[in-house]
Amino acid sequence: MPDTSTKTTTDTAVRIEGLEFVEFAAPDPAQLVHFLEQLGFRACARHRSKNVTLYRQGEINFIVNATPGSFAQSYAQQRGASICALALRVSDANSAYQTLLARGAWEASTTAGVMELNIPALECIGGSQIYLIDRYGQDLSIYDIDFKTLPETEAPAEHLQRVSALTLNVCAGRSQEWNDFFCQLFGFSATQPGFVTSPDGALQLRFQELEGEHSDLADEGFASIELSAQDLAGTQGNLNAAGLQLRPAGPQSTKASKRSNDCYVVQHPQFDSSINFLIGR
Amino acid sequence: MTQGDNSKAPRFSISSLSLTGTLDAKLQAIAAAGFDAVELGALDLSGAKEGVNGSVERIRSSGLRISALQEVRDFGGHSGRIMAYKIELAKTYLQLMARLGCRLLIVTPATSSHASMDIDRMATDLRTLATLATLRGIRIGFKPLAWAHDVHNYPLAWEIIKRAGNTNLTLVIDSFHLLAQAQSPESLAEIPVERISLVQLSDFAISAIPALEDQIDIARHARLYPGEGSHGQSIRELVRYCQGIGYRGDYVFDVFNDKYLAQAPQDALQHAVQSRQWLLEGLN
Structure with a gap:
């Protein structure tokens, strides 16, 4: 009989490889953006069709989603300026998604994500979402396809x-x-x-x-x-x-x-x- | 007369499946009998004329707290397809429960004999269910069945809970399954009180250990209110044990009895009221 005193069953479902971005929403996005700029962030890219902007500083990616009628906007109506989603890096997003669903995760209740790409989304705490991203690294980025780089009026700070x-x-x-x-x-x-x-x-x-x-x-x-x-x-x-x-x-x-x-x-x-x-x- | 002035006094609840009639009639009778909580069955949610939305409204307006929803049956150790079906069913229940403010979902194991149950697989499946319920703010209450092939007693059930290693997974103590195997509260000794989410109480007539087929039959048709059968003192002992370890959840009368189901709810409830009084007296 194996020692079962502290043994628990299987490992984690998926091992994430990092944080890709944090998504913010706000009832008045301009105020949030001003605040982020005071912190040293600058807009680097904008979505081609949605009101979604990428702000960067150091290795940090912040997405501000001001798309009317979006999941993010309705989240902001309830909570004010808030974090409505995290994008997590995994090695294979679709496989991770299926595994996570089979291990007790819920699909996000709305499929309207920040990108056109079919990014799998799960429900997280308090109605927020988790996106699974496998397109990252030296030569890849999720921003390549759906975002246009903004002409750099000012580089982000380095604080x-x-x-x-x-x-x-x-x-x-x-x-x-x-x-x-x-x-x-x-x-x-x-x-x-x-x-x-x-x-x-x-x-x-x-x-x-x-x-x-x-x-x-x-x-x-x-x-x-x-x-x-x-x-x-x-x-x-x-x-x-x-x-x-x-x-x-x-x-x-x-x-x-x-x-x-x-x-x-x-x-x-x-x-x-x-x-x-x-x-x- | 309702209980609840003393925060240490046991809180009693009753399964709506112990009574007959429309959901409305049952809920009203339960409240009138001085219970402030009810345990619901899946049929309560789908059975009303107006369907699920109507049931949700009725339950919310009754003012009764909901002890638990009973149950997701035959859970764990199945093939991928069946497990996927069980998870979809669980999600439906969890979403309904979230609307009702019901925070505990009861789960019972498979009863038919598998070649040999994989205890780790069972633990993984329960861990999945516990994870699923976490997001909805609901706990999972696992309950062994005396006639289950593999998970038929509390020490085994606790072993599986430990292996699953998820805090959202708890145990439901049902006196019937203890007493049908002549087990005392000692068999619960390893279980920390914070992992006990619910205690269900019922008595029955036979004093010897019933054969398995009889156990199933008695459990479904011939349970009695504590004090009416041969095991009243053992049930009082169980309640004393639970109070003693600091259990402050509900004690639910889960009394499925064909004779009581033939009576109007108010009449069947008189047995519950007397039994409640008798159990309280046993604590003094």
Whole structure:
């Protein structure tokens, strides 16, 4: 009889290879775009037919979807400026999609994605979506086909390099369930209590339990995004100069750093927004 | 008189399949009898004249909390095609349950004999179902059946739950399946209270262990309210055990009895009310 005391059955369904982009929606996209520009992002490409724009800085890709009548726009009507989707890199998107459906994932309820390409989409927390992308790397990109490069009026700043973490609001008592969701479907691992880390170690997800009357399923969703800065002090200065105030994040920082000056919260946007931006190492 | 002044007092619920009549009549009678929760069956959702939407409306307006939806049967260890069908069925239930605010879906194992059940396959299948339910905010409650070929007791069921390794997967304790095999709460000793999502109670007349075919027959037609059969004291002991480990979920009367189903709901419910009182007295 094998030792079954801690053995659990099969591995993860799929092992993701990274984060391709984060998709934002906002009731007033211009305000969100201004905020992203203050952070140092610049528009690099625009979709050929939809009101979808790619903003970049460092290795970070942000998509702002302002297409009227889109899933993103209706998400924004409910939640203000928000993260409505993540695009995750996998080695074979269609195969990963079938595997994930067979392991308990749900198809996204609307198929209107940001691209014309048939990108498989799954449902994620709070009605957000996960896209599966296998077209990435040196010579490939998903933006080649459906996006037109914008003439570079201004290059993005170089303050911020990567998306290092995301915080998800979850209902009281549901942290471990969401932990299991990301570990068992996408290959994240529970390296420290309260966090899960992507297979390549680059992205952390933190689960924050909602309390009291705000602990409704409808309140689950992305709460904050942390971006890494090589030169934290310099970045702080640059963002101040662009008109953004920062304050130390303290113990709530998503990377649980012991030193409170390792992570800063950018002032909450002055427009209706359900997410905060954090800057860390 | 409703229970619930004392947050530590057990909360009782009743399966709507224990009663006969229209869904409306049953829900009203259940509420009038002082229960604040009901366990629904799949038939409750599809059976009404107005179809599913009508049922959803009725249930929501009854004001009753829903303990669980019973059930997805014959689950786990099947071929890809059958598993895919079961998942589609589960998705339908989960979507309906989300509209109702029902947070627990009961699942039972296959009963026919397979050549040899692959315990890891069963665990994987349950893990898939638990993952599916997570997105809808619903837990899966797995329940062994005394007559199942492979998963027929709580230690085996708990082993599979552990292997599945998904927090959204829990156990449903049904006193019938314990008592039909003359098992005491000791067989639950390994199971942490946070993995017990529901306790179902029923009594029956035979004092000896019934043969398998008889178990099925009694379970479907001749269950009794706790205290009316030969196992009342054992059921009181089970409730004391659950209270003692800190279980604060519902205790559901799952009493499927042809005689009671021939009565009007208000009359059948008198048995439930008396049994509830008798169980509460057994705790003092």
